[in-house]
Amino acid sequence: MPLRAKVASSVSRTAAALSRAAGRGDGSVIGGWIGLKIDPDLLAHLSAGRAIALISGTNGKTTTTRLAAAAVGVLGRVATNSFGANMPTGHTSALAKAGSTPYAVLEVDEHYLAQVLEATEPHVVALLNLSRDQLDRAKEVAMMAQLWRAALVRHADVRVVANADDPMVVWAATPPADPARGVDTPHVTWFSAGQRWHDDSWVCPECGSTIRRSAEHWWCTGCPLRRPEPHWTVEDDGVLDPTGAWHKVRLQLPGKVNIGNAATALAVAAEFGVRPVDAVSRLGAVTSVAGRYAQVDRDGRNIRLLLAKNPASWLEAFDMADEAPTLLSINARDPDGLDTSWLFDVDFAPLRGRQVLITGDRAYDLAVRLEINDVPFQHIRTFDEAVRAVPPGRLEVIANYTAFQDIRAELDRVN
Ligand SMILES: [Zn+2]
Helix, strand or coil: CCHHHHHHHHHHHHHHHHHHHCCCCCCHHHHHHHHHHHCCCHHHHHHCCCEEEEEECCCCHHHHHHHHHHHHCCCCCEEECCCCCCCHHHHHHHHHHHCCCCEEEEEECHHHHHHHHHHHCCCEEEECCCCCCCCCCCCCHHHHHHHHHHHHHCCCCCEEEEECCCHHHHHHHCCCCEHHHCECCCEEEEEECCCCCCCCCCECCCCCCEEEEECCEEEECCCCCECCCCCEEEECCEEECCCCCEEECCCCCCCHHHHHHHHHHHHHHHCCCCCHHHHHHHHCCCCCECCECCEEEECCEEEEEEECCCHHHHHHHHHHCCCCCEEEECCCCHHHCCCCHHHHHCCCHHHCCCCEEEECCCHHHHHHHHHHCCCCCEECCCHHHHHHHCCCEEEEEEECHHHHHHHHHHCCCCC
């Protein structure tokens, strides 16, 4: 590395360590920020010589990154931003902290994918899904897909692992070739992990016609855009690889959605030459991810934490949760997005028949939604009150971002 980059990297590590020592989080944002101030090209310098995978999408990227890092770990040491700091400051900090590693698997905020592709020149990029998120801040889904597509046109040499079940992702992953400018289409490996949420992909991003669905298939009624044949698919509690071999996946993470994340992780690792048979057992070592899916016992209650940030992830959380008393907590602070009208995009009917408790800064917004959705609930003010209000046994907690962090803090920052 050039001298400036070496200095920047060293200062970045020190700043992150100081921030951690001062008890101000894991220090990855401030460390990366200072490093990039000293050397704006630091991320590119730190990426050089590493084989890198980027993982992006609206939902599941933290967990998929953790699983993919475990799978790629078959080959050697892997640098990763495992605590969800998924912007260039977080990537810079993670690579500086890890020192020299042959591999890196990085979670990337979908808005920063183009920029991080440019800086890191990855070997592979995984595109998970696109759906509405943080209404007051995030881009419209079609606009996001357009940005991804434009970024891939500039990086046609990158290998793409993409979700065949999401029309917006399929469109983004298949920009047209332009032989006149020497632009080829990227090589795409398709995975199918199922998709419960369809409300952001009823209209074709290519031609504006209606998209139709039948079982797992989908197709545009006005142009050739349709579901590609996937190379990797979830089948029962395992993953079918491109050779037709089926691998049982034993995870400590709940839900079919995580088997899908495992399929994606195996597909990403395969792009580095990792055989699924060698990687699949390593996935079972991943327990909770920054508190997500963590289980804590308190006063005879087994409390399980599920993070849900937007309508698509709430649907997945309902699917993962047991038929047990459930605490819902909603905040609308800066990291959550300030607009809670997305609550009306979620059908809470699956909770009928369960004991439902609500809390959080915006519990009353949730109360209105549940009343209209005909789901009885009880408002509680503190987490302890919630624990006392339910019988011994499982208590499922589903919360959005800062509400989740508040409850995690109540449970001594469980990981
Ligand atoms: Zn179309």
